[in-house]
Amino acid sequence: MKILSASQVRELDAYTIQNEPVSSLDLMERAARAFVCWLCARYDNRKRIVIFCGKGNNGGDGLAIGRLLSGKGYPVSVHVVHYTQKATDDFQANLDQLGDFLAIHDIRHVEDIPNLPAGDLLIDALLGSGLSRPASGLLEKVIGALNDSPAEVISVDIASGLYMDKVNDTTDAVVKPNHTVSFQLPKLAFMMPHNGPFVGNWHVVDIGLSQTRIDQTETPYYFTDAPAARHLIRAREKFSHKGTFGHALLLAGSYGKMGAAQLSGGACLRAGVGLLTVHVARCGYTIMQIALPEAMVSVDIHEQLITTLPELAPYTAIGVGPGLGKEPQTLKALDELIEQAKVPMVWDADALNLLSENPDLLKRLPAGTLITPHPKEFERLAGKSNDDYERLELARRFAQEHSLVVCLKGAHTAVIFPNGSVHFNATGNAGMATGGSGDVLTGILTSLLAQKYPPEDAARLGVYQHGVAGDRASRARSKVSMIASDIVENLGW
Numbered sequence: 446m447k448i449l450s451a452s453q454v455r456e457l458d459a460y461t462i463q464n465e466p467v468s469s470l471d472l473m474e475r476a477a478r479a480f481v482c483w484l485c486a487r488y489d490n491r492k493r494i495v496i497f498c499g500k501g502n503n504g505g506d507g508l509a510i511g512r513l514l515s516g517k518g519y520p521v522s523v524h525v526v527h528y529t530q531k532a533t534d535d536f537q538a539n540l541d542q543l544g545d546f547l548a549i550h551d552i553r554h555v556e557d558i559p560n561l562p563a564g565d566l567l568i569d570a571l572l573g574s575g576l577s578r579p580a581s582g583l584l585e586k587v588i589g590a591l592n593d594s595p596a597e598v599i600s601v602d603i604a605s606g607l608y609m610d611k612v613n614d615t616t617d618a619v620v621k622p623n624h625t626v627s628f629q630l631p632k633l634a635f636m637m638p639h640n641g642p643f644v645g646n647w648h649v650v651d652i653g654l655s656q657t658r659i660d661q662t663e664t665p666y667y668f669t670d671a672p673a674a675r676h677l678i679r680a681r682e683k684f685s686h687k688g689t690f691g692h693a694l695l696l697a698g699s700y701g702k703m704g705a706a707q708l709s710g711g712a713c714l715r716a717g718v719g720l721l722t723v724h725v726a727r728c729g730y731t732i733m734q735i736a737l738p739e740a741m742v743s744v745d746i747h748e749q750l751i752t753t754l755p756e757l758a759p760y761t762a763i764g765v766g767p768g769l770g771k772e773p774q775t776l777k778a779l780d781e782l783i784e785q786a787k788v789p790m791v792w793d794a795d796a797l798n799l800l801s802e803n804p805d806l807l808k809r810l811p812a813g814t815l816i817t818p819h820p821k822e823f824e825r826l827a828g829k830s831n832d833d834y835e836r837l838e839l840a841r842r843f844a845q846e847h848s849l850v851v852c853l854k855g856a857h858t859a860v861i862f863p864n865g866s867v868h869f870n871a872t873g874n875a876g877m878a879t880g881g882s883g884d885v886l887t888g889i890l891t892s893l894l895a896q897k898y899p900p901e902d903a904a905r906l907g908v909y910q911h912g913v914a915g916d917r918a919s920r921a922r923s924k925v926s927m928i929a930s931d932i933v934e935n936l937g938w
C-alpha cells in the first residue's frame with residue numbers, strides 16, 4: 446500500500462471527483478458511510494455518540510456521520526465549533542440536511558463546550574488533512590476538553606491538529622484519540638513513534654478513491670501489509686531438497702552471550718533455511734550442540750570471543766552480530782569478513798556498533814548488505830536527529846549513500862532500500878521490546894538471504910514475519926510475559 450502526502454491526497458480526491466466522476470458531496474457521503482460501517486461493527490446503538498465538527502470538509506464528514514448514525518438509532522449529539530466564519534460548501538450542504546434530523550449545538554465560547562462523561566463515544570471531526578497551522582483559540586480549548594475527558598475518542602481521518610506528513614511542535618494542541626479511522630490510505634504521521642499518543646490504534650477504510658491515480662502517483666513511502674507480504678513469499682517446489690534452500694552462516698555468540706546465537710540460529714532454521722552453521726566462541730560448543738541440534742557448530746580458536754572466520758566458501762548468506770562483543774580481535778575478524786565475503790550479509794547489534802566506531806569498515810561494506818539498527822544504534826552510525834521525520838530522512842540518505850538496506854527497528858520498522866524508498870511494517874507489538882528479539886530478526890533475515898531472496902524482499906518479508914510471530918506470541922503469552930524464544934517458537938509461514 447502506498448502512503449501519500451497531504452497535497453497528493455488532495456490531488457487524488459480531485460482526480461476521483463473529476464474522473465469517476467463523483468460529486469465531492471457524494472464522496473463525502475461515501476467517506477461518512479465507510480466510517481459509520483467501521484463504527485457500527487464495534488459499538489451498538491445504545492452508545493451515546495457526541496460529534497465535534499469543524500467547518501471544513503472534516504467537519505462535513507462529522508455532520509454526515511451524525512445523520513447516518515442517528516438514522517441507525519444511535520443517540521447522537523452534534524456540536525459545531527465556530528472558530529471561523531467560513532465554511533466549505535460540502536460542510537454547509539450537510540449542515541442544511543442535518544438540520545431536518547437533529548438539533549445542532551453551536552460552540553462559540555468555551556462555556557458552550559459540553560460535559561463529556563466516561564460512557565460517551567466522542568467523534569473528533571474538527572480538522573483533517575487540511576490542517577495548515579497549529580490549532581489555537583476555541584479549537585485548542587475543544588481539543589483540550591476532548592483530551593481531558595475520560596470518554597473514548599475516535600478521530601475522523603486524522604487526529605485534529607496532527608500534521609499528515611510533517612513534524613508538530615511539542616506544544617501544539619492535538620487530539621489524543623483511542624482510534625483513528627483513516628480514509629483510503631494510512632498517513633505518514635501514523636508511522637512516527639513520537640505520534641503514538643496522537644494516533645491510537647489506526648484503521649484504514651476504503652472510500653473508493655481512484656486506484657489508477659494511486660498507481661500513477663509516485664511516493665517513496667509504502668506500507669507492507671498482509672497482501673504485500675504474501676506476494677513476497679515463495680512456494681516450495683515438490684522436488685526441492687535441503688540444498689535448494691541454502692546454507693546460512695551465523696557469526697554470533699561470545700562468552701556470556703551464547704543465548705543470542707541460540708535465538709538467532711533457531712529463528713534462522715524456522716525461517717526455512719536448508720542448512721545452518723553457527724560459528725561461536727569455543728566455550729559455546731556444547732551449549733549450541735545441545736540447544737540447537739539442527740545446526741552445525743563451528744568453533745573459534747578463542748575460548749571466549751569470535752576472532753577468526755571459518756572457510757566461507759560453503760555459505761549462501763552470512764549474518765553477523767548477535768552476542769558478538771566489541772573486542773579488538775572481533776573487529777579484526779569483521780575486517781576480514783568484509784574482505785572475503787562474496788554472498789549477501791546481515792549486520793546487526795555489536796557488528797553495527799563496531800561499524801560506527803570504524804567508519805572505514807562502513808565505507809567498505811558491500812552494496813546490498815542489510816543492517817538492522819534500533820534508533821540508538823542508528824544514531825551511533827549516522828548521527829543525531831531532532832525528530833522522527835528528520836531521522837527517517839537521515840536514514841534514507843544513509844541507505845542511498847552506502848547502498849545498504851536499512852531496517853530501522855521500531856513500532857512500524859522502516860525498511861529502507863538503497864534507492865531511498867521506505868517500507869513501513871504492519872506487524873509486531875510492544876511485547877517484542879525484549880532482549881533477544883533483534884537476534885531473532887537477524888536469524889530470519891539471514892535465512893531468507895541464504896534462500897536467495899533478494900535483499901529488499903528478504904528485509905520486507907523477514908521484518909513482517911518477525912512481527913507476525915511476535916503477534917502470535919503476545920496472544921499466547923501476553924505482551925508483558927512473552928520473551929524472544931516465544932517469537933522463534935511462533936514463527937510460521
Ligand SMILES: NC(=O)C1=CN([C@@H]2O[C@H](COP(=O)(O)OP(=O)(O)OC[C@H]3O[C@@H](n4cnc5c(N)ncnc54)[C@H](O)[C@@H]3O)[C@@H](O)[C@H]2O)[C@@H](O)CC1
Binds near residue numbers: 473574577579
Ligand atoms: N473531497 C474531499 O476532498 C474529501 C475530503 N474528506 C475530508 O476532508 C478533510 C479535509 O478537508 P479540508 O481540506 O476542508 O480541511 P479540514 O477540514 O482539515 O480543515 C478545514 C479548513 O480549516 C482551515 N484550517 C487549517 N488549519 C487550521 C487551524 N489550525 N485553525 C483554523 N483553521 C484551520 C483550512 O483553511 C482548512 O481548509 C479530510 O481530512 C477528510 O476528512 C472526505 O470527506 C473525503 C473526500
Ligand SMILES: [K+]
Binds near residue numbers: 569571573
Ligand atoms: K479529525
